[in-house]
Amino acid sequence: MADSHYDVIIIGTGAGGGTLAYKLAASGKKILLLERGSFIPKEKANWDSRLIFQKEYYRTQEIWYDKHGKVIRPVTHYNVGGNTKFYGGALLRFREQDFNRVFHQDGISPEWPLKYQDFAPYYTEAEKLYEVHGQRNLDPTEPQTSEDYPFPPISHEPYIQEINDGLKDKGLHPFYLPLGIKLNETNRFLSTCIRCDTCDGFPCFLNAKSDADVNCVRPAIANQNVTLITQAKVLRLHTSASGREVNGVVAEIAGKRHIFSGDIVVLACGAINSAVLLLQSANDQHPNGLANSSNLVGRNYMAHKFGIVMALSTKFNATVFPKTIAVNDFYWGEKGFPFPMGSVQLLGNITANRVAAYAPPLTPKFIAEAVANHSVSWLLITEDLPNPNNRVYVKGEQIYIDYTKNNEQTFNRFMKRWVEVLQSMKLPSHQGHISVVFPQKMTLKEVGHQCGTCRFGEHPRNSVLDLNCRTHDVENLYVVDGSFFPSSSAVNPSLTIMANALRVGEHLLARMGG
Template structure:
């Protein structure tokens, strides 16, 4: 079955695909959006740590394979809105220097062909589109900006404010984490966000999180030129006989294979699945996978070196919404380690039902206690911290497919910098705890985030000017196929050490402007 012809087909509705669909929708051009998932249900389980963290209710059931062929269940979900449905809504710009070549202790972070100045106006628009709350002038690594944040910073609750004050006392520069929330702290009648304790990693029951479904897909669903098909898994892209154009998009819908055609095809499945789709679509003209004469499709997978650390003490933490502090003082290193180390920010609340799934080894003896009051006592005296260090592009870190099997071959790198950040932050927390005079009891257990956590994935179809070393040109069109674009985190040449979502959104707006000119 072959359906009607479209001007643009967009595959995926996450930060890249959803944003691009929104940008193009008001042009009047005929757009088809194909999403393999459905709408994430609005249900009480959205706020259940037991369901979300222990039972992984909103993650796919599919199995991927690691380097040794061992299977694992990836922490990723297929929903309208993609993984923004469960992201923490931290929306930061890359630092200006992140677009330059940067020397790290264990290698080089490569220069981008485009610079911060090329992305800056799109960052402004991305922050407006995704309701970003923040305050400029405090972050010591903040890049220059043309406009202020669209909304004021999300305020610290009492315990987080205490910690921010103490961090300042020990010589750091904590700032309010930029967050994409539908929050109005002046007039609560105008808000969806209620500052609940289940935001980071949870779906939002009140639609108070600025995600790609709520902010981009829902506002365009009633447009007559936009068609959204859910539960439509794209299985293959078919090229013309010359191999220079995508002639048909094949999707499985209700157990049947359907074909769609368009002038432009945009892949936005997330860096891992976008690369996998190109590799699975190999044909005689593209025997190594679509747009892969460079051999770079699927390579240079990056996802940050991430560590969750718990600040556990006798001090009661009654704050409801806790993910508001960010620290960039060690982003570029320090005197004793003059190499980039990374970013520190709060996690969401540490809840009792999260501990069995998330707690690191140092908490294991405590977790043998019967569940209930004991676990809650631990959670109520905890503050969660998230540490992330840049991982460097490595061609041997890659996505590979064999038939229906998807392999992630990934070995962490830049680990010394990550270890230095962990040690440095533990030292900072000890200083803070001593300043509060509730020593001697404090612990800082930590947990390195494993392979299956792929939330910050990027780099598998890097963009660049040289088709022998990149997959995409600077407009994110594949070098080899004239009407094929990739618009998600795949295009990153390096990962930097800030959350990638805002850059994915800004880039989708940038590419959207370019595509509108092509469609005129």
């Protein structure tokens, strides 16, 4: 720690920070990564669904609060690679229209200051970096692309193939869910992935998931100019007397405080914690929080409207890896409803322990096992609209999320519509019998798709960041996680965060002359 000045300091190693570190590593610039967690150890617990879903083994023990002061136990993880260690690897591009102004039943999704074409080359770069498997020209909402996916799609297992065919028979357009995974189905001896049933929601024991740790951080720190310090919780940022540049990053490491300095400082803590760090760094020059002259830091918090529809069948489901189908036929609405509804994708394997984690207390184990063995689960995503009153703020050391639901009518319609689709399907081996057990909405603790708390834009009055994701108020401070999103779309945010980190990385290389 003796030499504490760096060309670039990156705080956080997830989809944004890890990807940016990879992009900058070969420049030769002196780079410091500060990560509040550690590497996830390789251990039996990696594949233990009881420990992960019932005991919450790897989740943070932090407690946040909602607007009523009620406790939130956030579903988030602090470790190298961030939440990508536990994601399902679904890596989709935003639709072209997502970057434009979109009218919803419950409000307006604002226009982005940059368009799809500005992100397209970085989407392509990110798909290569994260080894995405997929197939073009099956999804009717797919944006324009210049290249095929780097790898072929992950095949459907027989049970899932039958569902895929049934959806086609209903006039829908199911497509292979784009996945970042190290699976070679042509030659299993060259495949890191063994196509197991512990992927979505689990850290991979084999490092076969394309996450920010394995694909970006580890290659980056192989360069001598890149330093990673784990278990380093950044507490606040100091600025110069003018308030125009960050000149100190205060981190707690092994119970002691250290101050690092860098020519450029980048926040990549996730949309909630990046906003919290800016707010906790208030000083005389920035009395409302660092880089907060707009009063927008922490505001416009979005995390998607999630629902799970679990379909129970009389047929035993022997599928090991079901997460291979997505459907966007209702993305922009349907006949008689001209408003966006959202996206559908299969979830990973639902184990009995996972069922028990969400079931009513004292649910018998045999019931949880029966549900897990005869079901398939779908994730529905509807756009969460930005609202400045939906915000993250701090009181002392406590984090609060003040959130009011929106787009509820659309979301309810979407859930009902998908239930109707499933109930109407007649699959040969199911004797025509699929009954939907329940549609379940996720709650405020589900923060995996968090975004919007430091939106980017062209004017300091209505945005926190400029088009290169540098704060308007502080000349050497950037944010590269999902904070910059002006809207949330209705697909997973990971690939857009990764693509943007590559885009900002290109700007930083030019700024540094690298």
